[in-house]
Amino acid sequence: MGYDWDFSYVFKNQGILWEGFVGTIQIATASLFLGLVVGLFLASLRMSKYRLLSIPATCLIEFLRMTPLMVQIFWVFFALPILIDVRLDPFAAGLIAFSMQSGSFFAEVFRGGIQSIDRSQWEGAKSLGMTNLKMMRRIILPQAVRRMIPPLMERSFELIKGTTQMAAISYSDLLYNAMVLSSQLYRPVEIMTFTALFYLCFLTLISFGMRTIETRIEKARE
Amino acid sequence: MIEYEWKFREVLEYWPAFLNGMALTAQLSLILLIAAILGGVIVGSARYSKNRFFNWPATFFIEAFRNTPVFVQIIWFFFAFPILIGVQMEGFYAALLGIGLNMIAYSAEIFRAGIQSIERGQWEAGRAIGMNYFQSMRRVVLPQAIRRMIPAFANRVIELVKSTSIASTIAVGELLYQGHQLANTIYRPMETYTIVAVLFFLMIYPLALLTYFLEKKLNVDMRSN
Numbered sequence: 001m002g003y004d005w006d007f008s009y010v011f012k013n014q015g016i017l018w019e020g021f022v023g024t025i026q027i028a029t030a031s032l033f034l035g036l037v038v039g040l041f042l043a044s045l046r047m048s049k050y051r052l053l054s055i056p057a058t059c060l061i062e063f064l065r066m067t068p069l070m071v072q073i074f075w076v077f078f079a080l081p082i083l084i085d086v087r088l089d090p091f092a093a094g095l096i097a098f099s100m101q102s103g104s105f106f107a108e109v110f111r112g113g114i115q116s117i118d119r120s121q122w123e124g125a126k127s128l129g130m131t132n133l134k135m136m137r138r139i140i141l142p143q144a145v146r147r148m149i150p151p152l153m154e155r156s157f158e159l160i161k162g163t164t165q166m167a168a169i170s171y172s173d174l175l176y177n178a179m180v181l182s183s184q185l186y187r188p189v190e191i192m193t194f195t196a197l198f199y200l201c202f203l204t205l206i207s208f209g210m211r212t213i214e215t216r217i218e219k220a221r222e
Numbered sequence: 223m224i225e226y227e228w229k230f231r232e233v234l235e236y237w238p239a240f241l242n243g244m245a246l247t248a249q250l251s252l253i254l255l256i257a258a259i260l261g262g263v264i265v266g267s268a269r270y271s272k273n274r275f276f277n278w279p280a281t282f283f284i285e286a287f288r289n290t291p292v293f294v295q296i297i298w299f300f301f302a303f304p305i306l307i308g309v310q311m312e313g314f315y316a317a318l319l320g321i322g323l324n325m326i327a328y329s330a331e332i333f334r335a336g337i338q339s340i341e342r343g344q345w346e347a348g349r350a351i352g353m354n355y356f357q358s359m360r361r362v363v364l365p366q367a368i369r370r371m372i373p374a375f376a377n378r379v380i381e382l383v384k385s386t387s388i389a390s391t392i393a394v395g396e397l398l399y400q401g402h403q404l405a406n407t408i409y410r411p412m413e414t415y416t417i418v419a420v421l422f423f424l425m426i427y428p429l430a431l432l433t434y435f436l437e438k439k440l441n442v443d444m445r446s447n
Contacts, residue, residue: 003306063419066380066426068387071398071419078411083226161291168391175294179301188301196294203289 009187010194017195020177027091027173028160031098035159038099039106047111057107064104070165073097077169090171098159105155113148114140146217153210160206164199174198226412233413236404243400244421250317250386250396255379257322262329270334280330287327293388296320300392317389321382328378336371337363369440376433383426397421 010017045057064072077093088096117140125135167176174195182191268280287295300316340363348358390399401418405411 062427062430063423066430067419067422068384068398070387070390071415071422074398074402075415075419078405079415082412164291164293165388167293175291175297179297182301189305192294192298192302196290196298199290199294200286203291204285207289 003189005190006187007190007194009185010190013181013185016177016181017174017198020172020174021198023171023177024160024163024173024175027094027098027166027171028163031095031102031163032156032159034095034099035102035106038103039110042103042107043110043114046107047114061104061107064101065108069097069101069162070168072101073165073169090166090169093169094163094166094171098162101162102155102159105158106152109148109151109155112151113144116147117143146221149217150214153213157203157207157210161203228413229410230413230417233404233408233410233417236408239400239404240397240417240421243395243397243418244425246394247383247386247396247422247425250314250321250389250394251379251383253318254322254325254382254386257318258325258329258378258382261322261326262333265326265330266333266337269330270337284327284330287324288331292321292324292385293391295324296388296392313389313392313394316392317386317394321385321389324385325378325382328381329375332371332374332378335374336367339370340367372440373433373437376429376436380426380429380433383429384422387422 042057042061045053046061048054048057073094076097077088077090080093080096081088121139121143122135125139130138163173164175166173167179170176172180178191178195182188185191265280265283268276269284271277271280296317297320299319300311300313303316303319304311344362344366345358348362353361386396387398389396390402393399398418401414405414408414
């Protein structure tokens with residue numbers, strides 16, 4: 001039963017793992033930014049006065065929030081190319097799937113933040129003669145953004161964890177490269193354990209950073 | 223752009239495959255739900271305990287599992303764990319272990335936060351009328367805390383059902399896996415994956431409606447109290 005651990009396999013081949021980690025960072029940052037853009041866009045559609053815009057946006061947001069990420073990745077990678085007649089590489093497919101799904105979650109955060117601002121704030125601004133845009137920029141958004149930051153960070157954390165699912169369509173992120181390496185060397189125990197611990201350290205660091213930002217915001221409010 | 227000819231009807235003739243997939247997705251979800259509740263209560267109580275002997279390992283467990291991707295956990299249990307313990311393991315059990323432990327960590331935090339959110343005064347009131355710790359827990363604190371846990375937990379259950387689809391990567395024959403196999407045999411990925419997505423939506427959306435309903439109802443109840 002006793003297993004002979006030998007982590008030298010990991011260290012001798014760390015190059016491919018680092019490459020994978022770079023891949024993870026690339027897809028995570030790209031889809032985070034694109035996701036925020038998509039989120040702003042979907043949120044403004046959903047909050048629009050025109051039902052022709054708000055109803056389809058609501059349906060899309062709900063559908064993307066209520067279906068598994070893995071299914072969306074597979075759909076974009078295998079099905080979408082047939083529909084639009086364009087070949088997508090794993091990075092492009094992942095970018096579309098991630099930014100659409102996290103965009104939907106972000107949209108709900110934006111909407112929730114704006115709608116959480118008390119009615120009287122809108123009325124106060126209006127009575128000062130501000131236009132809609134000015135009201136948004138000077139009164140509503142400064143208050144709303146603070147409330148949005150914690151859920152936005154939580155969602156971004158989920159996004160980073162979700163990037164591992166790109167391995168299923170052979171995008172070389174850290175997990176995929178680790179899987180390739182462990183099947184080449186027949187050393188899944190060391191390589192997978194190392195990979196899991198690496199993710200743990202990386203994500204703990206990120207969640208620590210996020211918590212620091214959160215407490216700073218709390219303090220700034222007082 | 224080439225006009226694409228949709229052939230949903232042809233693909234739907236393979237409905238037994240979709241149905242089998244849905245059955246396994248439901249089975250996985252149900253087992254995981256029970257594990258999340260039981261495990262969440264046990265680990266959450268340990269995390270809540272003031273005794274370091276319980277508190278530290280529980281905190282470590284929760285943090286470790288919440289700060290690693292669930293996919294990595296599944297892969298670890300599928301490829302590494304069997305070698306370590308010297309036992310063959312089916313994908314089904316690796317998926318249960320990976321997703322299950324992850325879900326337990328999340329529900330433990332929900333359980334602990336729920337209990338901690340109950341004001342001190344409620345404990346003191348229980349004590350004042352002669353209840354011991356367990357009596358006040360069971361009769362005073364838990365009934366209030368559970369209400370506060372329900373919306374967060376319901377959200378977690380949605381995540382749980384969604385994450386079962388990851389098991390498809392280790393050949394567990396749930397809905398996405400069945401779709402994947404079918405798409406590869408009949409070369410109709412467009413229709414097949416669309417049907418898979420819609421079926422997942424149909425399984426998950428009722429849970430979302432239930433969550434919205436519970437959130438509203440419990441909020442109203444709390445205000446009227």
